[in-house]
Amino acid sequence: MRLLPPFNRNVLIYMFSDSFYYGGVAVVDAFLAVLLTAKVTEGRLDAIGFVLGYALIIRAIAEIPFAYVVEKLDYITKKRIVFLAMFTYGLTLIAMGFSTSLAHIFIGQTIIALMTALAYPIKWPTFAAAIDKGQEAIEWSTEDVLSNALPALSSVLAGFIAEFYGITITFAFFGTLLMISGIAFLFIGPIKKRTEMGTRSKRIYKNKRKTRTQIKRGFILDLLDKVWI
Numbered sequence: 515m516r517l518l519p520p521f522n523r524n525v526l527i528y529m530f531s532d533s534f535y536y537g538g539v540a541v542v543d544a545f546l547a548v549l550l551t552a553k554v555t556e557g558r559l560d561a562i563g564f565v566l567g568y569a570l571i572i573r574a575i576a577e578i579p580f581a582y583v584v585e586k587l588d589y590i591t592k593k594r595i596v597f598l599a600m601f602t603y604g605l606t607l608i609a610m611g612f613s614t615s616l617a618h619i620f621i622g623q624t625i626i627a628l629m630t631a632l633a634y635p636i637k638w639p640t641f642a643a644a645i646d647k648g649q650e651a652i653e654w655s656t657e658d659v660l661s662n663a664l665p666a667l668s669s670v671l672a673g674f675i676a677e678f679y680g681i682t683i684t685f686a687f688f689g690t691l692l693m694i695s696g697i698a699f700l701f702i703g704p705i706k707k708r709t710e711m712g713t714r715s716k717r718i719y720k721n722k723r724k725t726r727t728q729i730k731r732g733f734i735l736d737l738l739d740k741v742w743i
Contacts, residue, residue: 521653524644524702529657531698532637533664535600538691540665542607545672545688546619549681554613565619572627581635592636593700599633600696604689611685643705 521529547562555561584592603626610622645653668691676684 518652518656519646519649521656522644522646524705525641525646525653525657527698527701528637528641528644529660531695531702532641532657533660534691534695534698536661537664537668538604538607538688538695540662541669541672542685542688545676545681545684546610548676549610549613549685550616550619553681554616554619561616565616565623568620569623569627572624573631576628577631577634580632584632584635589640589702589704592640593702596633596636596699597696599629600699601693603629603633604692604696607689607692608686611682611689637699640702640705644702 543566546565550561550565551557551559584595587595606622606625606629610619613619613622641657668687672684672687675687
């Protein structure tokens with residue numbers, strides 16, 4: 515018995531990409547705080563709040579204007595934008611691991627905020643359009659589970675990396691996860707076509723289950739006939 519119904523190809527690719535995305539960003543702020551206090555500001559805790567708040571404000575300002583721009587683009591261009599945004603995000607994290615001043619951190623946070631604001635108006639509508647009709651809840655839930663499972667593993671691994679290899683290598687690890695996420699997003703196909711394929715797969719799956727049920731019923735009826743006779 516299958517735990518989950520079959521998902522279409524685009525949904526699977528999106529889940530893979532998003533898992534690596536959250537694996538790279540879910541706990542990076544905690545390690546950014548370590549970088550700031552231990553290497554950049556020599557213990558200034560107020561700098562953590564300024565740096566994190568600054569990035570959120572930049573993203574909040576930029577995201578809606580970016581959404582209006584990307585709304586009219588074709589899906590190939592959108593895929594390339596997400597790839598470039600995630601790849602740039604990853605490279606920025608790697609570079610931030612070498613930061614020696616607060617100015618470097620603010621520059622990095624500016625780039626990260628803009629790349630996130632650019633990618634999000636594309637990513638969520640892509641998944642919303644790709645999910646199979648009739649199994650929205652299970653696919654959203656599976657996506658949420660996977661986007662929490664990999665961050666759980668990456669946070670533990672990042673802790674070991676930071677302890678034994680240093681904070682610079684840790685940021686390189688997070689950056690690599692982001693770049694993998696961007697590369698994976700390129701493999702998403704045309705949404706309408708793939709969603710139909712996913713629906714077809716779902717029908718095949720249901721038909722197979724129906725056939726197995728009919729076989730079982732036929733076997734039981736034959737057995738009852740023999741017993742009755």
